Amino acid sequence: MFPWIVVLAILGLVMLFAEILMPGFGLFGILGTISLFGSLILTYRLYGMVTFLIMLAAMVVIFFAMVYVAKKSGLYNKVILKDRQEAKDFDESVLQGLLGQVGTTQSTLRPFGVAEFDGKMVDVCSQGDFIDRGEKVQVVQITGKTVTVKAYTE
Numbered sequence: 001m002f003p004w005i006v007v008l009a010i011l012g013l014v015m016l017f018a019e020i021l022m023p024g025f026g027l028f029g030i031l032g033t034i035s036l037f038g039s040l041i042l043t044y045r046l047y048g049m050v051t052f053l054i055m056l057a058a059m060v061v062i063f064f065a066m067v068y069v070a071k072k073s074g075l076y077n078k079v080i081l082k083d084r085q086e087a088k089d090f091d092e093s094v095l096q097g098l099l100g101q102v103g104t105t106q107s108t109l110r111p112f113g114v115a116e117f118d119g120k121m122v123d124v125c126s127q128g129d130f131i132d133r134g135e136k137v138q139v140v141q142i143t144g145k146t147v148t149v150k151a152y153t154e
Helices: 002-021 027-047 049-073 075-079
Strands: 102-105 112-117 120-126 136-143 146-151
Touching (some): 002 049, 027 049, 049 075, 120 136
Parallel strands (some): 120 146
Antiparallel strands (some): 102 112, 112 120, 136 146
C-alpha cells in the first residue's frame, strides 16, 4: 500500500504545481488537493500519527523545493506576468463642448464604437441603433465618460 500512497502524494504535488503555473478552472488544484489529502489520510490510517506528520512535512518541503527549482530554472518567470500597466485616468475635459456637435463614425456603432469630432477620436454609444461606418452622428448626451450619439439628419 505504501507505493500507492507515495504515487498519490507525488501526483497531488504535481497537480498543485501545475495549477500554479497554468491558468485554468482550478481543476488541477482541486484534484491535487484531493490526491494529497487522500495520501495523508491513508498514511494516518495505515501507519499512524508519526508517519503522517513525517509525510506532511515531506510534502511541504518537496512543494517549496519544486517552486524554488522553477524560479531558478526560469520556468516561473515565463508564466508569471510582471509587466505593469501604467494607465492614466480619463481626462473628461476632452468631452467638454461636444454636446450638439456633429461628427463622423470611424467604426460601425453596435451600439458602441468610435467617432471623430473636430479631429479627435471619441468612444461613443448610439441610442441603441446600429450606425454604419462613415455616417454622420450628433452628440445628444454626455453622462460621465459616456458620449451618446444619434444618426444626424439635416
